[in-house]
Amino acid sequence: MTISIEAPAVGARDPRPLAEDLPDDPRPAGIARLLGVGTAVSEDSYSQPELLDAFGITDSRVRSVFLNSAIDRRFLSLPGRARGGGLAEEAQGDLLDKHKAVAVDMGSRALLTCLRNIGAELSDVRYLCCVTSTGFLTPGLSAHIIRDLGIDRHCSRADIVGMGCNAGLNGLGAVTGWAAAHPGELAVMVCAEACSAAYVFDGSMRTAVVNSLFGDGAAAVAVVGGAAADAAATATPTPRVLKFASTIITDAVDAMRYDWDRSAGKFSFFLDPHIPYVVGAHAELTLDRLLAGTSLRRSDISHWLVHSGGKKVIDAVLVNLGLTHHDLRHTTGVLRDYGNLSSGSFLFSYERLQNENCVQAGEYGVLMTMGPGSTIEMALVQW
Structure with a gap:
């Protein structure tokens, strides 16, 4: 089923004001509405003890960092085994190739899941913002996802690269701003982080903290602005x-x-x-x-x-x-x-x-x- 996303009539307002809770806010109807979300991860998952074995870590201090992280499992794209038994070494070029492959794959699957959850089609997408910090591509993830999924080549897009873990909300600010300026048109933000493409294995405490923490994952969120945002919302409340x-x-x-x-x-x-x-x-x-x-x-x-x-x-x-x-x-x-x-x-x-x-x-x-x-x-x- 395709959702109906129509531009509001001239002068149309959100019929449900903010219950006077935001009297000083110049946008009492809100900037835009989050219609739905979709997520995806890479193929393989590992427990922390399994990763310690894979990395060949025996240092008790480093092992303690892994085992006291409050993490049970993570999804990672690890290299194969080297002849000596440990993980094969990956050059920077290999890591960039991994970032491209894993981030585009996860990001595409998260986007498709998000659209399916709200009953939308790829043809509905008018704006795509991609966020990542685990690799660098020119053109960015948005261009690759648009090509691979067959999204309309006239789709507006933006790539936010290198801002780190906070960047999802930086991206959401840009996406909601676009949606507010284009009422009734569907915008999607995709955060795709192939953290496996940013690992260094040197046995130091510095890299141990990082290697004990990050995992691969992507998430997509669909956004619509204007009164059409309420018309497109389902029976389940959306923010x-x-x-x-x-x-x-x-x-x-x-x-x-x-x-x-x-x-x-x-x-x-x-x-x-x-x-x-x-x-x-x-x-x-x-x-x-x-x-x-x-x-x-x-x-x-x-x-x-x-x-x-x-x-x-x-x-x-x-x-x-x-x-x-x-x-x-x-x-x-x-x-x-x-x-x-x-x-x-x-x-x-x-x-x-x-x-x-x-x-x-x-x-x-x-x-x-x-x-x-x-x-x-x-x-x-x-x-």
Whole structure:
């Protein structure tokens, strides 16, 4: 079944105002509506003990990092075995090839699942934004996905590359802006992260932290703006995006980065061990900015969809925002089952919330991502 996405009549308004909860917001009907989501992962999954064996890790300190990560399994595209028994070495060129193959495959499958979930067709897609930080392509993922899936070649597109784990909300800001400017037309954001294409195996504690955490995954979310967003919504409540808030912690710009490792001759991630405390210390500031002018209190937020950045990061958010383990159940569940999926993690949590069928019309939610910069991004939504 194809959804009906029609432009609203001139002067048409969302018939359901925001119940006077956002009196100072210039866009009381919301920027756009999230119609549905779809996810995909790479082919093979591994438990943490299986990965320790695959990497040949015997150092007790490194093993402890893996085994105390609150992660059970992750999906990864690992190289084959070398003659000596360990994993084969991959040059930077091999990793870029892997990024292209895995990210395009996962991203395409996530997009198709998203469209199927809302009853849309590829021909409905008018704008495609692709987000990734695990490799570099020119042209970007959007061009490859449009070609491979046969999407209309006149589809508008954008690629957001290198912003890291927070980039899903940066991308969503661009997508909702496009959707608001083109009411009734379907926009899709795809976050595709082939984290397997960014691994360095050198036995150091620096790379051990990264290798213990990240997994492959892609998520797609469909967005429509204008009054047609409500007409396209199904019986299940779908959220309107109301506003965004952003904080870049400039004193910690180098605390999370993906740069050239001269000793390894390839790119690699670096995560400062103080990142959880940096994120936690600035989470409340960003939330206060998000809720400013809305007449909403923190207790008015029913749903929290937070990036699964790691056990310590999640704990820091929980403590500093006064949340409960139940509030972050989807975040910890995604971390447990997939690891850190970078930019698409929060959409995996959103999918789990959708599948619970527990959201009531009128409830509010906060989307939250954290990443290099160091950066905290948030969005306020209402079902």
